[in-house]
Amino acid sequence: MRLILFLLVLSPQLSPLLRPASARGGERGGNSSGFTGHTYVGRRRLLLEENHLQKLDKLAQGYMSNSELEMEVKSFGQRCANISRIYSIGKSVMGVPLWVIEISDKPGEKEAEPAFKFIGNVHGDEPVGRELLLLLANWLCDNYMKDPLATLIIKNVHLHVLPSMNPDGFSLRRRGNANNIDLNRDFPDQFFPMNDDVDGRQPETKAIMNWLEEIRFTASASLHGGALVANYPWDGTHNQTRNYYGCPDDDTFRFLASIYSRSHHNMSLSEEFKGGITNGASWYPIYGGMQDWNYIYGGCFELTLEISDNKWPTADELPMLWEFNKMSMLNLAASLVKTGVHGRIFSSDCGGPLPAYIAIKEINYTIKASKEFADYHRLLVPGGRYEVVATMPGYRSKSTSILLGNEAAGAVDFILDPEVASVGNQLRCGCDCSCDNMSRHKLLLFWSGPQLELSFIGIFLLMFLCFLLKRRTIFSYFKHRQSIGPRRSSAA
Structure with missing residues (x-):
């Protein structure tokens, strides 16, 4: 009986210790003091974060802002x-x-x-x-x-x-x-x-x-x-x-x-x-x-x-x-x-750069050459032999074998040939063909649309005028021959 009375007296002091551990992260309970496990953990976390930030602020001294x-x-x-x-x-x-x-x-x-x-x-x-x-x-x-x-x-x-x-x-x-x-x-x-x-x-x-x-x-x-x-x-x-x-x-x-x-x-x-x-x-x-x-x-x-x-x-x-x-x-x-293999890719029909694809046989990864210069840069382990393949839609693929040294990169340029259609006509050039690309581009723009129709009309009229002029010249020639009679043969 004395033991029971002793435990009853101590129960208010023991109750926080007997509270289930899950209460630290659970919903706030009915504690009149408002100090629950949840708020305790929250305050402790906040205190730790503040200490951590203070520590980092101190460490940041000497670093650039x-x-x-x-x-x-x-x-x-x-x-x-x-x-x-x-x-x-x-x-x-x-x-x-x-x-x-x-x-x-x-x-x-x-x-x-x-x-x-x-x-x-x-x-x-x-x-x-x-x-x-x-x-x-x-x-x-x-x-x-x-x-x-x-x-x-x-x-x-x-x-x-x-x-x-x-x-x-x-x-x-x-x-x-x-x-x-x-x-x-x-x-x-x-x-x-x-x-x-x-x-x-x-x-x-x-x-x-x-x-x-x-x-x-x-x-x-x-x-x-x-x-x-x-x-x-x-x-x-x-x-x-x-x-x-x-x-x-x-x-x-x-x-x-x-x-x-x-x-x-x-x-x-x-x-x-x-x-x-x-x-x-x-x-x-x-x-x-x-x-x-x-x-x-x-x-x-x-x-x-x-x-x-x-x-x-x-x-x-x-x-x-x-x-x-x-x-x-x-x-x-x-x-x-x-290290690696580097180069450029060109088209054989117009000589311009070709933004083709570069692959290495037995490595399932492809890179693309740049649009401006058609240059490529393929990183590889030195000291090995590699088969480099260049491909481009509308062109025949080409490949070459290269042995990379341990201290130097390899250089391989490609010139791709356009595919030929069954009727014997070459497919459209896929590169930015240049001999003054900008001038050619402007010329193509000029000879398209309404300008193209007017050009055909002008050419037709010019041909017709040439025909009339030629006909008039022939008529005058025969008329002149009739007025002078047959040509005489020269003496031996």
Whole structure:
């Protein structure tokens, strides 16, 4: 009895401890104090978020703010105007311009050269990339015509640098953008019908997609943080399981990832990832990622580079991270002209450039030559023999075998012959035939429509006048012969 009385006295103090654990996340109960498990968890989460933001704000000291980044980009454009062009591909949710630095010996001009893009700060709380990409741009500018690698890249590649894809996430100190959307899950996916609603995509995602419609990038890399590894496609699997799932160019991607890893200070020494590289689906599958979308829809070989174990290291670590990653970024960009097979495609009937397709036998992936110059740039693993095939509707396909060396790219131009119809007439020329293409185009426009009808009438009248004049001349000739009599023969 004494025990029972003792428990009754203690019951008010024990009741919170005897409350079911599920009540912490359930609906608010009838506690008159208003302090329930739900509100406790909410306040604790808020406190943790506030502490986390305070920590990130402290870590952000020494990093460029969005306004400072914009000033740095524009300052670079003025200082290095001879090799750069500054432009924006769009704006973030909060209206911050997405600034790009193009670096080339002929910035803004279209050339028969490969294009490469670096993208930083895809996730707002992974800011190392935005700092390193500005350092990369300045290093190239300072070492142009001094360092062979800098000169090679600037003279032979159009390099495009987007320091921050997610400026809103950076200012808000969080992974997602201002709408709290993970931009690396916002692209159309090959396995699942996610993100198919065009209106539902984020403005930053749309900007990247429109960018690839304007510029034909050969390869690309996005800079992330939180690990130390070079990640390559595929990033997901058709059944959402975690296992190695390689794309058609798996060997080429492994080669490109290894270029970055081996050039890095210690990435290739990773104990977690053999050689410092990994297949995305083998690491952990994601869907709606930018990497796979680039390869499938943009014809662009993209890597996802995890360049720092710490997502947001202190600013005093940035010089070290730059030294660790500098040669990796330079060698990856230079690989576009140091490896693979490159060339142009022409039509034999008019000699003009032909935007045909290039395929490699036994690799189920096709790239298209550019419309302006019909140049193509096909990345491949060095040291192998490949059969390169050029195809174009209305033309006979051609192929050739090439052996790629370990230190030099291959060069193969194609001249395609038009197919011949059964009646013996050649099919219409599919290229932009030139001997002064613009003049010929204007001439065709002039000799079409009403002008064509008037031309036929004029030609008919001219022929009729010639007929009358000829008839009059013949009549006069015979009349003259009759007046002078038969011609005399000359003496021997």
